[in-house]
């Protein structure tokens with residue numbers, strides 16, 4: 001983390017590295033035992049995304065599944081050696097609030113080992129599958145700190161179908177204090193309007209909203225955390241049976257999303273989580289867990 005008084009680069013670029021079938025709202029895609037039976041679209045989807053990122057010469061933080069690292073070690077090596085930051089997105093992509101602390105730690109340790117082994121980088125950054133660290137499982141932060149994680153980006157400050165930290169009022173970076181040490185929290189960005197949180201900087205929200213509005217919202221914020229998946233740019237991915245709203249959010253705007261992503265990288269000096277300029281005002285945001 002870079003400490004600075006100026007925040008020229010306030011947009012953080014992050015990608016959750018998983019395949020198109022790593023969806024949490026369907027029991028078939030949730031169970032790792034079924035993953036081998038799905039068509040893999042990972043190579044092509046990652047290549048498409050890296051092409052745009054490389055074109056702009058920027059670096060991103062990739063939150064990678066340990067399962068992905070074990071199956072596609074060459075791709076992860078290539079991403080790491082290009083200077084991108086590798087973080088953990090867990091090993092088996094399970095919802096945190098459905099796990100015991102013991103199972104969560106076991107999965108985390110396995111993912112860190114797989115990612116460090118393949119990338120050669122020390123893994124110090126984490127994002128929970130589906131932003132599933134909620135008010136009910138803040139014990140997860142202790143376990144993250146205990147295992148060497150110092151930057152987390154799991155807090156989603158709005159209600160969602162799974163996870164969400166709606167009542168927390170954590171809209172800005174801050175420090176989560178645990179008995180195993182501090183964690184720098186970089187939450188998903190939200191704009192507060194009429195008592196609601198509007199999400200705009202990733203996933204289905206980024207695909208749904210027009211670029212003019214996204215651009216306006218990013219330029220009006222002092223901090224923007226983005227989040228993308230390779231499947232966000234794959235209009236031809238197979239469709240999975242999902243609840244209606246989730247289905248809409250999962251598949252809306254897939255055709256135009258790559259153009260918008262290109263515009264984002266053209267307009268903003270995006271940085272990794274590690275290179276984000278941490279200002280003193282964020283150090284005053286302290287949450288005891």
Ligand SMILES: [Zn+2]
Nearest residue numbers: 016018129130
């Ligand atoms: Zn995920």
